Amino acid sequence: MARKEIRIATRKSPLAMWQAEFVKAELEKAHPGLEVILLPMSTKGDIILDTPLAKVGGKGLFVKELEVAMLEGRADIAVHSMKDVPVDFPEGLGLTTICEREDPRDAFVSNNYKTLDELPQGAIVGTSSLRRQCQLRELRPDLKIHDLRGNVNTRLRKLDDGEYDAIILAAAGLKRLEFDHRITSFIESEQSLPANGQGAVGIEARLDDAELLELLSVLEHQETRARVIAERAMNTHLEGGCQVPIGAYAELEGDQLWLRGLVGKPDGSVLLRNEVRGNKADAEKLGIELAEMLLSAGAGEILKEVYGEA
Numbered sequence: 001m002a003r004k005e006i007r008i009a010t011r012k013s014p015l016a017m018w019q020a021e022f023v024k025a026e027l028e029k030a031h032p033g034l035e036v037i038l039l040p041m042s043t044k045g046d047i048i049l050d051t052p053l054a055k056v057g058g059k060g061l062f063v064k065e066l067e068v069a070m071l072e073g074r075a076d077i078a079v080h081s082m083k084d085v086p087v088d089f090p091e092g093l094g095l096t097t098i099c100e101r102e103d104p105r106d107a108f109v110s111n112n113y114k115t116l117d118e119l120p121q122g123a124i125v126g127t128s129s130l131r132r133q134c135q136l137r138e139l140r141p142d143l144k145i146h147d148l149r150g151n152v153n154t155r156l157r158k159l160d161d162g163e164y165d166a167i168i169l170a171a172a173g174l175k176r177l178e179f180d181h182r183i184t185s186f187i188e189s190e191q192s193l194p195a196n197g198q199g200a201v202g203i204e205a206r207l208d209d210a211e212l213l214e215l216l217s218v219l220e221h222q223e224t225r226a227r228v229i230a231e232r233a234m235n236t237h238l239e240g241g242c243q244v245p246i247g248a249y250a251e252l253e254g255d256q257l258w259l260r261g262l263v264g265k266p267d268g269s270v271l272l273r274n275e276v277r278g279n280k281a282d283a284e285k286l287g288i289e290l291a292e293m294l295l296s297a298g299a300g301e302i303l304k305e306v307y308g309e310a
């Protein structure tokens, strides 16, 4: 093997660093003699922390700097939470690898209440996700939803400071950072449909580097790929960015893929849901099919309204 080194461009947040370290460890284990180097960098999304994301605008707020590093040859790959990966890649770059999915569920975290149902009338819940917000509002119209930004550690601190009665976070991020003990209860997909790609880590790389792609292939997980491709296809076909009231979640039942999707008004007054089943080999087609079903039920108008406000 000629190649001795792979450089990973990564955000500096604890979760991003954990994911990059994970990819480094797996690659070095699979390819003795290979050295994997992390290049931590700040992205625009890390810097603008005080503005609600939907209002900051611009897709790929957290990935642009990483992509520039790859295009300029300073880095070879970038490791992303699949949930945050934009649909379009710059010329020459692409999503080459999808790693095995962690827990895809949302987690309820509170110091005083065990579950969402136990929250008292008018309790304050922290989340900045329109997807979580619309599903919460549908279940519990009485709750007050307050914005919650920052990395996982910051969000937990804000809860502990007493700003919220409970917060909602992705279970995967909490587990990766060894905050399992902070998960008060899990929110099942029937109550809160996860975001497309939630819990999965993906690798973006230069597509012309065959040797690199071969080295990365040990991290590829076929089942996760089928699920995430279906979810992303639905999101893409709805023209959803990363900050939208859209849930998409696929599960495999043998060779069958079961994809559920949701588009909601942020105030929870309307939630459109539908689902499709089909062969996992048709993952992308199934995602598009479900998006079409949601669009014919009025998803386009809901999303246009959301983008209009942003």
Ligand SMILES: NCc1[nH]cc(CCC(=O)O)c1CC(=O)O
Binding pocket: 081, 082, 083, 084, 168, 169, 170, 171, 172, 173, 197, 198, 199, 200, 201
């Ligand atoms: N939006 C930020 C983000 N991107 C990925 C995760 C969690 C880990 C994952 O989904 O893989 C989080 C935090 C959260 O939503 O609580």
